[in-house]
Amino acid sequence: MAAVFLITGRGGSLEHGLGAHLSSQFGAVTGTSLSAEWLRQSHDDQIAAVMKCVAEAEAARAPLIANSYGAYLLLLALIGRPPIDTSVMLLSPVLGKTVVSGTYFRPPDARRFAAAIEGALPKPAWLEIYMGEQDSGYMPNVLEKLIEALRPDRHALFEGEGHKLSKELVGALVERLWKREARSAWQPCE
Numbered sequence: 001m002a003a004v005f006l007i008t009g010r011g012g013s014l015e016h017g018l019g020a021h022l023s024s025q026f027g028a029v030t031g032t033s034l035s036a037e038w039l040r041q042s043h044d045d046q047i048a049a050v051m052k053c054v055a056e057a058e059a060a061r062a063p064l065i066a067n068s069y070g071a072y073l074l075l076l077a078l079i080g081r082p083p084i085d086t087s088v089m090l091l092s093p094v095l096g097k098t099v100v101s102g103t104y105f106r107p108p109d110a111r112r113f114a115a116a117i118e119g120a121l122p123k124p125a126w127l128e129i130y131m132g133e134q135d136s137g138y139m140p141n142v143l144e145k146l147i148e149a150l151r152p153d154r155h156a157l158f159e160g161e162g163h164k165l166s167k168e169l170v171g172a173l174v175e176r177l178w179k180r181e182a183r184s185a186w187q188p189c190e
Contacts, residue, residue: 009068
């Protein structure tokens with residue numbers, strides 16, 4: 001059984017980068033790697049795969065961490081469904097259409113995403129959202145709408161951090177989530 005579920009960013013891997021760090025710190029990591037091959041499937045199939053990962057995390061009562069484009073897909077998957085019954089951490093979520101390095105980027109379902117954050121979205125049992133102030137995809141008005149729509153339990157915009165949050169920062173954030181999970185899983189004897 002996995003200790004942590006991870007939905008990587010584009011080109012991410014469960015075996016390298018954040019996945020390897022989580023595995024070394026917290027044990028078994030499973031989830032979805034957004035490899036080039038995985039991204040070739042249709043957008044609807046991508047959302048279905050993310051929903052499968054969500055269902056598995058809920059069944060295992062394990063925290064779910066989603067990074068970058070994986071966080072965006074998870075947010076899309078939340079639209080129109082009951083709240084997720086597990087803890088979720090979003091790291092550097094893609095916030096819809098933006099200009100990155102002079103190039104216009106509009107991910108699939110950007111209009112649906114923009115419309116959804118105008119209202120309330122179903123909040124997971126516990127939700128944390130973190131982003132770097134220097135992230136090229138950071139749009140203050142969109143992040144503010146996302147925060148209002150989801151009402152996370154914790155959120156922060158980190159000064160001096162870009163899209164790829166530092167390893168030390170992510171390690172500390174995940175460690176805090178892990179400790180919270182351990183406390184909430186403890187049940188007194190009757």
